[in-house]
Amino acid sequence: MNTVLHVISDRNRRRLPLVDALVEAAKGGADVIQIREKKAPASETYTQVKQLQQHLATNGLAARVYVNDRTDIAIATDMDGVHLAAKSLPIETVKALRGRANWHGRIGCSVHHIDEAVQAEKDGADYVTFGHVFASESHPDIPPRGLYALRRIVEALSIPVIAIGGIDHTNVGAVLDTGCSGIAVIGAILDTTDPRGAAEELKAAMARADAHPKVPF
Numbered sequence: 001m002n003t004v005l006h007v008i009s010d011r012n013r014r015r016l017p018l019v020d021a022l023v024e025a026a027k028g029g030a031d032v033i034q035i036r037e038k039k040a041p042a043s044e045t046y047t048q049v050k051q052l053q054q055h056l057a058t059n060g061l062a063a064r065v066y067v068n069d070r071t072d073i074a075i076a077t078d079m080d081g082v083h084l085a086a087k088s089l090p091i092e093t094v095k096a097l098r099g100r101a102n103w104h105g106r107i108g109c110s111v112h113h114i115d116e117a118v119q120a121e122k123d124g125a126d127y128v129t130f131g132h133v134f135a136s137e138s139h140p141d142i143p144p145r146g147l148y149a150l151r152r153i154v155e156a157l158s159i160p161v162i163a164i165g166g167i168d169h170t171n172v173g174a175v176l177d178t179g180c181s182g183i184a185v186i187g188a189i190l191d192t193t194d195p196r197g198a199a200e201e202l203k204a205a206m207a208r209a210d211a212h213p214k215v216p217f
């Protein structure tokens with residue numbers, strides 16, 4: 001069964017212009033591209049999403065596009081999903097908005113502990129992301145939470161669990177061995193001058209892992 005690769009944008013951790021880097025990642029096999037620009041005004045994120053959607057369509061790329069936090073932009077641009085962070089609207093509220101807008105995107109959220117993960121599933125999240133699993137440049141002051149904690153969350157939940165934090169082609173096999181449904185990365189793809197090659201390398205390592213995700217993403 002396939003596991004998925006999410007690539008998350010970070011304007012401070014990329015070598016190429018951001019949209020170009022994300023399109024290259026999609027060419028290399030990224031399944032989901034998430035626009036995560038916490039400090040950008042709505043109009044800027046909206047424009048970035050539109051550009052990315054257009055470039056993916058022009059290149060015939062099937063990668064799905066998600067946005068971090070901004071349910072309004074997800075609905076306005078008919079995105080494939082929204083990823084809710086700790087300070088985002090509550091899951092139940094976003095589900096209600098989804099229904100009212102007749103939008104069909106998925107709603108995921110970040111969790112940092114098993115209790116939060118169980119609660120997110122109860123609240124109706126379509127998937128959760130747990131991390132950071134390994135040391136990550138994004139969280140230099142917080143100790144990594146590790147593979148054991150990831151495995152416990154996978155075992156406890158019936159929705160897909162995506163792993164994040166410090167994941168690359170050298171350790172992705174151990175991550176997928178937990179039964180999680182996929183991975184999310186920034187540095188392994190964006191912090192390179194060849195995001196396409198890096199995505200291909202990571203997808204090849206994922207394929208070699210012969211993973212058996214508990215649930216498909």
Ligand SMILES: Cc1ncc(COP(=O)(O)OP(=O)(O)O)c(N)n1
Nearest residue numbers: 006036068083085086110129164184
């Ligand atoms: C797929 C995916 N997983 C995790 C994150 C991290 O979310 P973040 O915006 O950092 O959320 P909080 O840590 O603030 O709760 C993500 N963006 N995407």
Ligand SMILES: Cc1ncsc1CCOP(=O)(O)O
Nearest residue numbers: 132136138165166185186187
């Ligand atoms: C946003 C986020 N949340 C937990 S770890 C992380 C950063 C992931 O980046 P990298 O893949 O470079 O460790």
Ligand SMILES: [Mg+2]
Nearest residue numbers: 085086110138
């Ligand atoms: Mg975070």
